[in-house]
Amino acid sequence: MDWSVIWSNRELYVSGLWATVLLSIAAIATGTLLGLLVAAVRTSRIPVLAQLARGYLEVFRGTPLLIQMLFIYFGAAYLGLVGITVFGAALLALTLYQGAYIAEIFRAGIEAVPRGQWEASRVLGLPRIQTFLSVILPQTRAIVLPPLVGQYLSLIKDTSIAVVIGYVELVRQGQAVIDRVGDPGTSYIAVAVLYFVICYPLSLLVRRMERKAVTA
């Protein structure tokens, strides 16, 4: 293995890393927002919306992300919905897929909050949405955060699937280096190490939060 290959192609790796980080951050933001929304709807006891949310969950947890991404990107083109960028399609697919898992994490947290909290808020005159934001959600933190960050880890790694629709991220750049100079072993190790560098701090964070949750 020739490690100098990595250094001489560092710009490719850095641009790939940047693209991966960008997609990850965007998808974490939109996926969390969607998950929160879906969880709120699922626990709202508005029957039609709750059913709709459930249908969404089943579809997007029951099919591979790979298929969803391909469907969104190439399906949109086939349906004549031009204008969706590679980044947009990747973000949309990741949001929908991860949002389904994140929704279930939030739902578990919301349902762990005793019903009396809703009742006390209601008699005090707090509107439902206000109760959700100021009373219920803050109490879910200890339950939700560790699995949520765990889900983010899986999301970050899932961004690599965007390769199939041509998003030029870390894996794609690693392959570009291989195309140039060969030596797939070295290049893939470099790619893996870079993923690890992003994920490991989050992993440590989860462990710290779990320790805190136990002692709290």
Add this chain to the structure above:
Amino acid sequence: MMITDPAAQQKAVTTSRISLSGVHKRFGELEVLKGVDIDVEPGEVVVLIGASGSGKSTLLRIMCDLERADSGAVWVGGVPLHDRKRAPEIFGHVGMVFQQFNLFPHKTALGNVTLALLKVRKLSRAEAEERGRAALKRVGLADKADAYPAQLSGGQQQRVAIARALAMDPAIMFFDEPTSALDPELVGEVTGVMRSLAEDGMTMVVVTHEMRFAKDTADRVVFMDGGVVLEQGPPEQVFGSPAEQRTQQFLHRVLDT
């Protein structure tokens, strides 16, 4: 504690009167209330007693719209709670104290007391905190404003819960077994606060197993049995010479243990 609240005055809650007639409620197969009529006058302290399952807690929860009656008329503070559209007018204008306190664990005592003042009454933080501190002082916890519920004893937590309700300047206070979750030695500090509220003329409806409180504080004791009001009257009458055999049996059981 008289705190004027312009927002409260504009609302439909203009009286402390309660009037229920023909109230039925069933949970699935179980008929919990089988036609209850009950009136509470402004300033009156009414204590509901009865065995568990007699429907007294359900009745109380209907009075603050945490449960909805299947049929019958429910007027509370001038609001028809049987009218789905108008029922929410009651929220923020009556106080409810729960058996399990239901304090917000992520907020300090003061944070608990001021939340609705800030978000519902839309008071400024300074105004809300002033009122919040006054309410905490009212229940003898002025020095615990910055404590979190987990740092307080059960009796203190329940007093914060009372302060939280009082801060909203409620027309009526409801208590659902407020001392049942407390260690016996902590019951007195909560009933003490309730007694002083009664002395100040607060309209109160209380579900409790504290017969001493019922005896010395209630204007009227209502004995419920099997989903109906079986007997009611001044405490001397209900405790002294109960007319119904079921009442006698119940009192015999709870007073001897």
